[in-house]
Amino acid sequence: MVVTTRIKIALLLCLVLAIAITNAGISGSKGKVAHHHIPHKLQGNIRGRDLRVVTGHFPPYISILRNSSGHITDYSDYMYQHLQYLSQKLEFTYTIFPVAESIHNGVKSREIWSGVIGTITSLKADIGLVPATVSLERYESIEFCGFLVGDNTGILVKYPATNISFTSAFDVFSIEVWMWGIISGIAIATICRIFSYVTKRLRINVDENKPEIRAGTIMMYFFGNTFSQGNYFPCQQPSQKLLVATWCFVTFVFVNTYNSTLTSYMSVTYQRPEVNSFRDLALATKYKATVLTGSIQDIDLRVIMKRPRKSYLKIVADRIDQCLSDCRKFSFEELAVSVLEEENCVSLIPWAAGIASLKKFNAKNCRLAMAFESTSWKPMFLAVPKSSPYKEEINRASFMFFDTGLRDYWLKAYAKPPAQCRHKFENNMKQNKISLRLFHDLLKS
Numbered sequence: 122m123v124v125t126t127r128i129k130i131a132l133l134l135c136l137v138l139a140i141a142i143t144n145a146g147i148s149g150s151k152g153k154v155a156h157h158h159i160p161h162k163l164q165g166n167i168r169g170r171d172l173r174v175v176t177g178h179f180p181p182y183i184s185i186l187r188n189s190s191g192h193i194t195d196y197s198d199y200m201y202q203h204l205q206y207l208s209q210k211l212e213f214t215y216t217i218f219p220v221a222e223s224i225h226n227g228v229k230s231r232e233i234w235s236g237v238i239g240t241i242t243s244l245k246a247d248i249g250l251v252p253a254t255v256s257l258e259r260y261e262s263i264e265f266c267g268f269l270v271g272d273n274t275g276i277l278v279k280y281p282a283t284n285i286s287f288t289s290a291f292d293v294f295s296i297e298v299w300m301w302g303i304i305s306g307i308a309i310a311t312i313c314r315i316f317s318y319v320t321k322r323l324r325i326n327v328d329e330n331k332p333e334i335r336a337g338t339i340m341m342y343f344f345g346n347t348f349s350q351g352n353y354f355p356c357q358q359p360s361q362k363l364l365v366a367t368w369c370f371v372t373f374v375f376v377n378t379y380n381s382t383l384t385s386y387m388s389v390t391y392q393r394p395e396v397n398s399f400r401d402l403a404l405a406t407k408y409k410a411t412v413l414t415g416s417i418q419d420i421d422l423r424v425i426m427k428r429p430r431k432s433y434l435k436i437v438a439d440r441i442d443q444c445l446s447d448c449r450k451f452s453f454e455e456l457a458v459s460v461l462e463e464e465n466c467v468s469l470i471p472w473a474a475g476i477a478s479l480k481k482f483n484a485k486n487c488r489l490a491m492a493f494e495s496t497s498w499k500p501m502f503l504a505v506p507k508s509s510p511y512k513e514e515i516n517r518a519s520f521m522f523f524d525t526g527l528r529d530y531w532l533k534a535y536a537k538p539p540a541q542c543r544h545k546f547e548n549n550m551k552q553n554k555i556s557l558r559l560f561h562d563l564l565k566s
Contacts, residue, residue, distance in 0.1 A: 176237070203269060210518045270531070276398075277489060277491060331552065414450065421497060476539070
């Protein structure tokens with residue numbers, strides 16, 4: 122009996138000891154797991170690696186600096202600063218080299234990519250340091266990571282020459298307003314003349330001593346009231362008086378609007394370019410449009426060209442396709458030079474790249490300008506291979522890069538048009554004539 126009791130006590134002590142050991146082991150393992158998942162820095166597969174970085178010359182996003190002999194001395198601009206931040210944050214080194222240019226740079230030809238994307242797909246580089254924009258064809262071959270910035274598509278044009286309008290006195294109103302005033306005046310004069318003739322013939326409340334009212338008399342009355350001279354309306358019929366009074370009231374509004382607006386139209390200097398929108402470009406058949414080979418503008422136009430539905434952009438895309446190689450350039454500088462040197466030529470260009478061209482070529486005098494309309498905002502990323510193990514770390518560090526403020530500084534420095542050659546052009550670039558729709562909307566509101 123005593124032995125049985127001792128055995129039970131021993132078994133109970135063993136059970137308690139086993140439970141204590143198990144709890145201690147679980148607590149220790151939990152502590153280790155928690156310590157493993159909360160690292161002090163971003164550390165992973167990329168740490169300590171020497172990555173191969175391929176890039177190109179695409180200012181103001183990334184610039185390759187060369188000396189007078191053409192040898193590369195350094196790299197600069199926003200994307201290079203982004204790469205330096207990633208290198209410091211993720212603790213890796215890199216070897217950067219320029220891409221070899223090709224006539225199909227950034228475009229898939231015969232199922233083969235060239236340029237930066239070709240270097241990435243052939244696994245000759247780990248990161249493509251270019252402002253890569255997303256397209257379905259590209260997404261099938263490379264991975265986009267590390268969001269950089271977004272940009273619009275603009276139209277780079279020649280700075281418009283000063284043009285003083287000799288028809289300023291008539292430019293205040295649109296043609297429909299002038300036609301409405303003339304036609305309505307003639308119509309009311311004709312109606313009054315008919316009423317006067319009918320009442321005279323039917324002897325309805327007619328003074329025999331007064332002659333018939335002529336159309337010329339009514340027109341002179343309208344003329345006097347229009348130019349604020351005043352006049353006596355010869356007709357005694359209330360219906361005709363009401364009709365003429367309504368016309369005079371509407372004319373009074375138009376005349377005062379004309380007087381208050383005429384001064385600005387007489388003193389304005391028009392500087393609106395012939396191509397100020399994509400609609401203008403599509404309708405101006407004498408103009409040629411150039412585009413950067415492999416850019417998002419080039420890719421968008423290739424896609425639009427395959428659509429059956431007609432649009433202004435499709436007309437532009439078809440025209441560029443017919444132009445062949447003469448309309449596709451290999452650098453932003455070539456786009457700007459083509460606008461300057463060729464007659465009736467514009468360039469479809471990323472907005473920030475267009476602003477950079479304005480700063481470069483408008484240093485001494487006004488030579489280039491950006492058209493009023495911009496469209497097609499696209500995000501830009503770094504390019505990496507599909508099999509890259511560094512995508513997650515690059516994405517996380519790129520989001521942290523925004524907190525440094527360099528991205529906001531870049532947008533302020535490169536996306537804003539320079540003050541030179543901008544104020545007069547933008548203020549007078551778009552002069553809207555007063556139309557009947559404007560008065561309709563005003564009365565409706």
